[in-house]
Amino acid sequence: MAAESGSNQSVEKALGVLRVFTAGRAELRVSDVAKAAELTLSTASRLLATLETAGFVDRDPVSGLYRLGLDMVSLGGAVLNNHPVHREARQIAQNLAAELGLGANVAVRRADQLFYLLNFEGRQAPRSFVLTGQRNPLHATGLGKALLSGLTAQERRTLLPTLTPYTNRTLTSHEALDEELAKSTARGYSTEVEELAHGRACVAAAIRDSSGAVIAGLSVSGPLSAIDLQNREQALASTVIEAADSISIGLGYVGPHPIPALAVA
The missing domain is CATH 3.30.450.40 (GAF domain)
Structure with a gap:
């Protein structure tokens, strides 16, 4: 149960990170995400890296800023089409x-x-x-x-x-x-x-x-x-x-x- 609870909290935190990008600015620093999602800097950085691997956020290689990834469009399109x-x-x-x-x-x-x-x-x-x-x-x-x-x-x-x-x-x-x-x-x-x-x-x-x-x-x-x-x-x-x-x-x-x-x- 403890492991399941920990997994649920990780999912909730990851979803919280994604919601930060819907609230205003399109591109954010790790520190911006951490502050808005009420996470530590290390936790925000880890979650963003995981979301980037999954294609849900993209990181600009020059500025280091994060934005929502194009895979989010696929999810949104599936929701709307159904x-x-x-x-x-x-x-x-x-x-x-x-x-x-x-x-x-x-x-x-x-x-x-x-x-x-x-x-x-x-x-x-x-x-x-x-x-x-x-x-x-x-x-x-x-x-x-x-x-x-x-x-x-x-x-x-x-x-x-x-x-x-x-x-x-x-x-x-x-x-x-x-x-x-x-x-x-x-x-x-x-x-x-x-x-x-x-x-x-x-x-x-x-x-x-x-x-x-x-x-x-x-x-x-x-x-x-x-x-x-x-x-x-x-x-x-x-x-x-x-x-x-x-x-x-x-x-x-x-x-x-x-x-x-x-x-x-």
Whole structure:
């Protein structure tokens, strides 16, 4: 049991080292990794050497800095290719980005954050980085609001005790969030305008599985000038809802169950 416990701790430490690389800088010194992962310098060095041998990290021979290795891409690709939402949404989102010229994004909820499963950028909304695998707050994004629409007000308060402000437009009270989500649920889509970052907006809709549960969200996003919600909101909303419904149907969703009529004596 002691040996098994020691092995488990080694695995946990190695995973902690890998997570350090997802938090910010792409290239790190051994001392940076040791500090961020709360390890001794010798332990961090040993784990990095093992991970390098396995292909999960690469070391620059000149600078000595470490970065994630290309074998991580193989793992990530396998995960995505076997995820049912990713399989159903990929082509639809790609078509959406090409048709609208905006970013098309699909995300799921991971604990108290949204997790991007895929992202395609249109010609009017280019990015210099990949969103897939990144996380964002739920309450300050259109995608997050779509995901939160599947929870009760009490579940939302338990999940998000405090609502962190990111701009002066971020919703920071649960009462305001409740009101916004009630409106979003009634019309079938949610919006976000400069609540997470200045100069950007999005329109999102929920994706449901065969049971009717909200399991993901789809959004189109881009700079304010490109998304132009003042003139395009209804058209974009219709397109996003239709695309989200197509994905939901592919996942087995057949629509809300009708309420049975009461028998009349």
